[in-house]
Amino acid sequence: MSVAPQTVHPTTLRRVSSARRVADEIDSIEIEAGEEESAVARRICERLPGIPVHVVDNQRNERARDFSAGKRVLAVQRHRGTFLQHCPAGTTGMVCCNYLVINFASNCPFDCSYCFLQDYLANNPSLKVFSNPGDGLAELDGVLRQHAGRTLRIGTGELADSLALDPLTDLSGLLVPFFAARDNALLELKTKSTAVDSLLKLDPRDRIVVSWSVNARSIIAGEEHGAASLDERVEAARRVQQAGYLVGFHFDPLIAHADWEEGYRDAVESIFSSLDTRRVAWVSLGSLRLTPRLKAAIRRRHALGQVLTGELVPGADGKERVWRGLRLQMYRRMLEWLRAVDASMPLYICMEPVGVWEKVFGEAPSDRDVARRLVAQRT
């Protein structure tokens, strides 16, 4: 496939600049045969001039591809299954927030050492963007019509970073108007990037929450390879909040490292000092959790850092977490600092049993109550 040279217009310089950051991480583009003329494929090729483009059979076997190498291949392909799924974090025995995920992409250009995708996508590692997002929105439209009496929280940031590839795909240009026109859904765009320029031109009408996964500065510097710094994320949050978006923050994974108290307190203060906390949709807390296979993948792919050296022990679900006493202490301290910022900010914990909720919040709401509170409080 040939790609015409692109003329860069002054008004698009900023976006192209973001695209170039992503482009530095991409070695080649693979487009599924038959999808070459899709809007997504054309846009990506236009915005990544000079990157080799290959048209490939969709049956190719990716198993031989190393995970790191896979991240450097941007694949555009048709998605053939259902787009909308329940959040995989909803596990038996854990309090669940009834979150739904809709997948328009798979894998992430960043390389956080603790990322579960290293295991989850081990056999399917290329950085994928689906060429038929319209099919996903049509599916979602049907679901929203079926459940007109309920407000659903839906995110695109489970198997991918919601915004990191937006400078290439402009997916936000489809998603924001779609959700802004509906009154029974909230879209969460979850990211570790600063790629918010496209959002600033759109009207979210209080149906979009742009959220950032955040961490202590030393964890970001040592473990979140390629992702934006804490200050860059906060600045991006400030910009989208000024543009009318609700924002959210996910302190997940909380990692018990040396000086974690100072690190997380600083993160809380740094984040909320420049934001209007009345326009924060939610804040979540989640402890680092590792399956045995993920732990093995981390050991194989990364230097022993702050992730694997915590006091991690296996729990009832087979995942290792920092031992419960320390975990509870971390949650309580976070709660204390967050409440001091604004006692009314909606908070929840991800993937913890009733007993932990009771110890931290003094109550254990039902799954449905957690979900209802999160959509009711700021919208």
Place this chain on the structure above:
Amino acid sequence: MDETIERQIRAYASERRFHSETVDRWLAKADEDVVALWELTRELRLGENQLRDLWDWAEEIAARDRKTIAAVFDSEPVRLALRSPGGRNDRVKALKSSLRRLRFPSLTKAQDRIGELVASMHLPPAVRFTVPDLLEGDDVRVEIVARNPAALAAAARSLADAASAPACGEIFELLSGTPDSSSSD
């Protein structure tokens, strides 16, 4: 690295049928760590799984504390464990225990404190008081063994006394993750 040591390691690993990945990983370490692991392996005649368990913990302690694996094995608690009385199995057990303490300082501190508190309640042998494995839970388990009503009543009285003692309250606080329970200082 001393070729003699590399030959000795390869011969030992071959004799014990270690996986080649283990040997490669071993020999890729810094020289002083290769030697420290060899001395430990030779002295305790470690099998591959035993070696890997001890090695993983020592490596994680070393990464956390920014020291070498050799320095971890040369630390006072580990040297004491290696000099502990008894046979090879006892010394392996003592070594594992000492490394576990270094690897999980706040957890072992809380477990030690709970052990002290349980002992201080002076429960009779007929009453067994157990906390969750690795302290992952709120619930304690109490088991009473009695052969007749009088023994059952005596055990229940002891248990009631223990339940109202401050030690019992502190045990539940530790399971709830009070700040003191998590400090490794």
